[in-house]
Amino acid sequence: MGSHPAGRPLAELAAHVGGTLRGDGSLLIRGVGGLAEAGPGELSFYGNPRYRDALLVTRAAAVLVPSGEPPLRTDLAVVQVEDPHLAFARISALFHPAETAPPGVSPSARVHPQARVHPDATVMAFATVEAGAEVGAGTLLSPGVFVGRGARVGAHSVLHPNVTVREGCLVGDRVVIHASAVVGADGFGFAFDPGVGAHVKVPQAGIVRVEDDVEIGACTCIDRATTGETVIGRGTKIDNLVQVAHNVRVGPHSLLCAQAGISGSAELGAGVILAGQVGVVGHIRIGDGARVVAQSGVVHDVPAGETLAGSPAIDHRAWLKLSAALPRLGELLREVRALRARVAALEGSEESEENR
Amino acid sequence: MGSHPAGRPLAELAAHVGGTLRGDGSLLIRGVGGLAEAGPGELSFYGNPRYRDALLVTRAAAVLVPSGEPPLRTDLAVVQVEDPHLAFARISALFHPAETAPPGVSPSARVHPQARVHPDATVMAFATVEAGAEVGAGTLLSPGVFVGRGARVGAHSVLHPNVTVREGCLVGDRVVIHASAVVGADGFGFAFDPGVGAHVKVPQAGIVRVEDDVEIGACTCIDRATTGETVIGRGTKIDNLVQVAHNVRVGPHSLLCAQAGISGSAELGAGVILAGQVGVVGHIRIGDGARVVAQSGVVHDVPAGETLAGSPAIDHRAWLKLSAALPRLGELLREVRALRARVAALEGSEESEENR
C-alpha cells in the first residue's frame, strides 16, 4: 500500500524534512517502509539502536538516520535528520494522503430533518444523525455511526464504523474516532439506598467535550459527566480500549495507551503519558509532563514531570531498585534466620563469660 | 442540560428527600450541578470533605449537606440529609426525567415477521430483531442494535446504539445496556487436540440471563454459558469494558467497575464490589458484600464481607502494611549485610577469647 508509481526524488524528500543528504539525490523514492519490509525504491528510517542489524541488511534504497550517526553502509543513501521517526512520519504522509470520500448523504443514512449536516460532509449508509445535531465540512461519518440529539461534530473529522457519539456531546475539528468507540455513555454513578436495598442511578446529565486534533482508539469509552463536562484536551491521542470516566479532564497533547483506565473526576495535565493498562484512581491530579509506566496504579496526586511505576505507583527509580531487590527476599529471610542463631550463640557464651 | 425554566421551590425538594431545611424554602431551584459547576438557582451537594474548599466558593444557591454538618457558609441555603449523594440522585432525577421515544418500528429497522415487538416499544433505524425474539413494552432499541433469534428483552429497557444481544439470551425489565456492549458472545472454550495439534472449539450452547434493573456499560462483554446460563443478578451495575466469562454467576446488587474481568464459572455473591481493573480467576466463589481493591487479582475463594487487595489478593489491612514496608526492602538488605559483618567480628573476638 502507499506506493507511488512515479516516485519522488530523494533530494526533494530530504529538503521536505530539512535533512542532510548523503548519496544520490536523483534517486526516485516510490514508497516508505520499516527496515525489514522496505524494498528497492523505498525509504526507511533508523531511530533505535536495537534495529542496527536490520539496518545492516535492509533492502531499502535510502534511510533516515540521526544526525551524526556514523555511516554503517556505504551502499545506502542516507538522510541525516534530528528525529528520524518524525521525519519518517512527514515523508510517509506524502505517500499516504488522507483519503477523501465524495461528499453527500447516502440515501441509506438517517439524517433527522432538524439536524444540520454541512454539504461537504459525507454521511454513509446506516449512519444516524439525530435532531439538532451538527456535522461540519469535510467530516466523514462511516456506516453504523450514531450522532445523538444536539451533538456536534466539527470539520474534517473522521468517525469510523459503528462509533457512537451520544446526545449533546461536542467533538472538535480534525478529530479521528476509531471503530466501535463510545463517546458520552452514562458515567458509572449510583447511590446505594439502604431503605430499598438497591443502587439508585445518579442521572448523568453532563456531556463529553473532545477538543480539536484528538484521536480516540477503537472500543475506547469516554463517559459523559454527571453534571458539567468530561474533557479531552486538544491534540491528545488515546489508544484502544481505554476507559475515561465521568468528569475526568485530560489536558492537551497527552498520550493514553491501550487499556489504561482513568477514574471519575481525575485531572491530567498537559503532555501526560499513561502507558498500557495503567489505572488512575478518582479525584486526583497528575501534573504536566508526568509519565506512568505500564500496569501501574496511581493513587495520589503526581507532581509535574515525575515518572511513576508500580501498583501502588511510586517514584520510578525507587521502583526499579525495589524490583531488583524483591527476588532476593527469600534469601534475606534465610539470612536473618542464620544471623539470629549466631547472635543467640554469642549471647550464650556471653553469659558463660559473666559466670566465670 | 437539565435546567428547568420554572424551577421548584427548595422547600419542596427538601421535603422530597426528607431533609431539614436551613434557609429560604421559597427559593426557586432550576437545576442541579457539582459544587464547581452549579450556578445561581442551582442545587449542589457536599458529601466528601476533600471538597470543603469547593463548598466555600460554590456559586450554588443551595447545597445538600450531611446531618450535623456545622454550617460553613451563612449565605447559603442548606438541606441536611443523611446521605447527600443519595438525596442528590433523587432530586437530580426530578430535573432529568428519563427520555421517552415515540413508540413504533422504524421503516428502516429489520423486524422478523416471527418476532414479537410490543406496540409500545421503539425500534429505531438499522436495528435488527430476529425470528422468535421478543421486545417488551416501552423498551428502546437504538440504531444498530441486534437482538438475535429467540432472545428476549423485557419492558422499559434501553439498548443504546450498536448493542448486540445474541440468540437465546434473556434481558429483564428496566435494564440499560450501553453502546457497543455485547451480551451472549461465545465463551472462550477450546480443547487442545494433540492428534491434529489444534484447538477444538467447545460449542457454547448456553445463554446469558440478565435480570431486572441491571445496567451494563459500554463495550462490556458478557459471554454465553457453555451449557446452562451466565447470570447477572438483579440490580447489579456493570461499568465499561468489563469482561464476564461463560458460566459466571454474579449475585444481585453488585458493582463491577471498569475493566474488571471475571473468569469462567466464578461466582460472586450479593453486593460484591470489584474496583477497576480487578481480575478474578475461574471456578472460585466471592462471598456476599466482599470488596476487592483496584488492580487486584483474586485467586482463592473470598469469605463474605472481606476486603482484599494486591495480586495475588490478600487481606486489605495486611496489604496496606506490606505496601508500606516494601519501599524499605533495599534499606533492609544493606542493614542485614552490616549486621552480618558485625556478628562475624564478634564471633572473631569470641574465638580469640577462647584462645586466651
Added chain:
Amino acid sequence: MGSHPAGRPLAELAAHVGGTLRGDGSLLIRGVGGLAEAGPGELSFYGNPRYRDALLVTRAAAVLVPSGEPPLRTDLAVVQVEDPHLAFARISALFHPAETAPPGVSPSARVHPQARVHPDATVMAFATVEAGAEVGAGTLLSPGVFVGRGARVGAHSVLHPNVTVREGCLVGDRVVIHASAVVGADGFGFAFDPGVGAHVKVPQAGIVRVEDDVEIGACTCIDRATTGETVIGRGTKIDNLVQVAHNVRVGPHSLLCAQAGISGSAELGAGVILAGQVGVVGHIRIGDGARVVAQSGVVHDVPAGETLAGSPAIDHRAWLKLSAALPRLGELLREVRALRARVAALEGSEESEENR
C-alpha cells in the same frame, strides 16, 4: 438449547470419541451439559477433581471420565477417554451443528458494485461491503458488519454483528469474529514535533492478516501495521477485549485470554498462552509454548517453554516463592530491628571485656 428429540445411542457417541463404554450402550442421549445442569437423557463430563462432588450428585445419564478413573457411581453409565474435555467438545458438536444462514445479499445490505461476494455467502441487513472487497463462499456477514475497501474475508467465516474489518485487511477461512471486534484500526503511532509542540500522526499504511481457523473475541482490537502486516497465526484463539498493537506477530495455535494487551512489534511464537489481563511490552519476543500467568507484565524476551508470572514478570516458580515470602516482610523488619539491638548489646559488653 441443543437438545435432540430422537437422541443418539451412547455406544455410538462412545465410538465417535474412541472411548471405552461402561454401561448400557443403547441408552439414548438427547443432549449434553455440565455436571450441575445435565439432566436425564443427557451426557456430561468429569475432567477436574474439584468437581468430584458435582459428579456424585449429577442427574446426567452418562459421563465422560478420564481412563483409569475409579468408578465413583455404579448407577451411572461412563465413557472412559483420554481427555474428557476434548471428547465433550466433539460430542457436543454433534448436538450443536454450526448454524447456516440462507445465502444471498439482503436488499437492506450495501454491497459496492465493485465488490465480489460469493453467491453462497450471506450478507445480512445493514452490512457494508466496500469497493474491491471480497467475501468467500459460505461466509456470514451479520447486521452492522463493515468490510472496507479491498479487504478480503475467506470462506466459511462468521462475522458477528457490528464487526469492523478496515480497508485492505485479510481474513482467512473458517475465521470467527465476535460482535464489535475491530480488525485494522490505525496503530497508535505518533511522533512529537517540538517545533509546533504537537504529536504528528505516523500514517498507518499496513494491514492486518488473520490466518485460517482464528477466533477473535468481542470488542477485541487488532491494529493494522504502520507498514507491512500485523499477523494472527493460523488456529490462534483470542478472547474478548484483547489489544493487539501494530506490527505484532502472533504465531499459530496461541491463546490470548481476555483483556490481555500486546504492544507494538512484539512477536509471539506458536502455542503461546497469555492469561487474562497480561501485558506485553513492545519489540520483544515470546518463544514457542511459553505461558504467562494472569495480570503479569512481560518486559523482556521469553525463551520457548518458560512460564512467567508477576509484573515485571519473572520465572513462575521464583514468583510463587516470592509471593509466599512477601507477607512476612513486616515481621522481617521487626526481626532485624531486634537483632540490631542485641548485636549492639554484645558489642558493648565486648568493649567492657577489652577494658578489663
